[in-house]
Amino acid sequence: MVTHVPTPPSDRPALTRRADRFLTHWSLRADGPHLSGIAALVLPVTAADGTPAALKVQHLDEECAGEATALLTWAGDGAVRLLAHDPPTGTLLLERLDEHRPLSALPDTREAVDVLGALLARLTAHPAPPGLRRLGDIARGMTARLPRALRAEADPGTRRLLRDCAAALGEVADEPGDRLLHWDLHYGNVLAAARAPWLAIDPKPLAGDPGFELLPALANRYDPSDTRRRFDALTAALGLDRERARAWTLARVLQNRLWQLEEGRAGRPRDDVRLAVGRALRAL
Structure with a gap:
């Protein structure tokens, strides 16, 4: 289980618009289609310096509100690294992992x-x-x-x-x-x-x-x-x-x-x- 309350399908367009906004805001280039989870959208991207990454947009709730804090604390020790984040929206830029494995x-x-x-x-x-x-x-x-x-x-x-x-x-x-x-x-x-x-x-x-x-x-x-x-x-x-x-x-x-x-x-x-x-x- 990813979260016990799925994001309503009607919220997908709002997440997609936010992803598009952060592609511009963080100077990212999309490398592929959105990958839809239960409560988030993840988009493979490349940063301006050529670093492969993943853009994650989600609706904030009590379960995911501390995600950036946790990832910063772990600092890559057993978990994906956080490259950038936007606290008001909970939008994350993450290191690219192999979603196919x-x-x-x-x-x-x-x-x-x-x-x-x-x-x-x-x-x-x-x-x-x-x-x-x-x-x-x-x-x-x-x-x-x-x-x-x-x-x-x-x-x-x-x-x-x-x-x-x-x-x-x-x-x-x-x-x-x-x-x-x-x-x-x-x-x-x-x-x-x-x-x-x-x-x-x-x-x-x-x-x-x-x-x-x-x-x-x-x-x-x-x-x-x-x-x-x-x-x-x-x-x-x-x-x-x-x-x-x-x-x-x-x-x-x-x-x-x-x-x-x-x-x-x-x-x-x-x-x-x-x-x-x-x-x-x-x-x-």
Whole structure:
């Protein structure tokens, strides 16, 4: 998942116009067509000095507002480099990566999980800078929203799971952490690069515990027989306390279901891979 609220299709023309404006503003030459994501447009470009780059335009929301701050903090350590940015619009000029070689195309999921673990270890080694969303605030918000969600959840088994997720959150919420989190590091948000084998893109940054980072890697390219191995590989790569990481991952399962219920997108619980990950981790 890139963001839980897709950009409405009617907003695409506005993003395209903004991209055209910044081509002129930053003296860029377009090298190819716009690449449309869920909430942004990315355009391959060449700068005036010949540097290949990527122009990213997006609608600012609470999830992407800190993207430039995070990229500046990482300074290319495991993540795409930020070359320029426009704070009022959230427009970014990024180093060019190979959009045709995402980690999701790697056939060996074991190798892909190891790549994600190594990247997460590098990214979360950085303390979060001031001004980002904080996991402690998110945790308190989830706790406050839980009663209404339980009333909306029709499936008894899923209600029990959500209560268990909330209980796990309660065990760790008083120590929410202070690391710089990517929050959305799945296989599609890692691209091959010239200066490094793989680099992370599209952070939705917040300050918190690295255990909150694991769910995308467990749910993306989901394999029910591989959940425990992936979880163990990721916690080992990041040097995490296994029980704390389990609790924060269950909290992430709760967060996702809260969004689904509030937005009327809950669907059938048995078809939801994140709930399946929650059930598997609850049994560990």
